[in-house]
Amino acid sequence: MKPWVPGEIVVDPNGPEPLYSQVARQIGAAIEDGRLPNGARLDNELDLAARLHLSRPTIRQAIQSLVNQGLLVRKRGVGTQVVRTKVARPLRLSSLFDDLSELGDKPESVVLVNQVEPAGDEAIEQLETPGLTHVRRLKRVRSTGGEPLAIMNNYLPDGLIDPSDEELRDKGLYQLLRSAGVRLHAAQQNVGARQATEEDAELLDEKPGAALLTMRRTTYDESGKVVEYGWHVYRASRYSFNLSLTNNV
Template identity: 80%
Template sequence: MSTSPAWDPVRGIAVDPASPEPLYFQVARQLQAAIDDGRLPAGSRLANELDLAAGLRLSRPTVRQAIQSLVNQGLLVRKRGVGTQVVRTKVARPLRLSSLFDDLAGLGETPSSEVLINRVEPADAELAALLEAPGLQRVRRLKRIRCTGGEPLAIMNNCLPDGVLDVDDAELRSQGLYQLLRQTGIRLHSAQQSIGARLATEEDAELLDETPGAALLTMQRTTYDETGRVVEYGWHVYRASRYSFNLPLTHGPQ
């Protein structure tokens, strides 16, 4: 682990007192850009606030506010006896019909999965309704911890109508669910998705290496194939400190 960044914030950050952007925001924005593009890799240690403030010719409260804003986003962490360090950058996932496994691989990450549940079990009325299959008798239930770089990122729960996918744990560890579905010949067409937030339970905290009460993002998704059949219903939780969704917006009609 490096103890000093290759990119020097004092030399790399330029602040403009005449700009309408607050000074702390200018510093935070440029620090975040350096983290995002790898100039400040995970493990890099920043100079202390006094040295940064002196080097940037800013007040210490301004530098402290900039650093705290990135701490709040989960990009920096303060450690007693060590100082301020860069932690792993967030996974920014685009909203599209794809699996987290595939998105992580596409971002150059190293996804892996721990399979907690993979079994066929009776379907109750609630699950039958969620899968839009009245009278459904059995479902395949999956529960996995998705990791990247050896670090837990999300708890993934999925239910599929029995017979849609016959899969073993080894396949679930090495591939994404949508990739496995496509390999069976299923053509995914669309999905309905909702995103929310909640606080981590004791179980969440243990599985995700978080503290109880930590912020989590939640997602529920119903996925349809090209015939309009529901092929899976998923409900997942993600570490808010390590994960975000990107939602593109377009200009609507006037």
């Protein structure tokens, strides 16, 4: 793939916005709207600086800011390339599998745990079922385009569904629940952040200590019973949540 020529970038040396920020913003816009597709290469810093009549440090700072945002990556022997942009996921009662499919991506999963085990105190508390004796525990790594996005952990009451590893690779959890006749109704969800552990880093292709988004969700059916509890971590460099806010005053 030939390097991208930044013919549309216009900088204003007298404007209030720093020059590197003007360059980064316009390259970022080209990535977001598809003019710079995944895998596209940028000219090297010297060529970009010459084309835009800017200094090399200015171009380096612009590129570094996009690298920090997860939009560009530097590869030895290849140069600077566009990487897959963030998955922007709306906060609604849907699975990551559903949302990726709607965006036109092909979700991929590696199943790490799919087993029935005795229900511990945490599982009983989170599933809000005091007499529960066994739960199904799931742990998967969800990817798209060959890039890992999230580690998905779930507890479900034993007997609700009995998915094979193949089904968990090919379908989303909510899809499997709906196919089993479970009528999903509502969920309580908490979004937060933490740093990547050694295990997180290995599974998500990040560095230990990298920023991760976290989500905990308790999902209820139409009768008000808990059908699943999930605790997931997402790569902050590749993922974001979208919220819609309304004024009810």
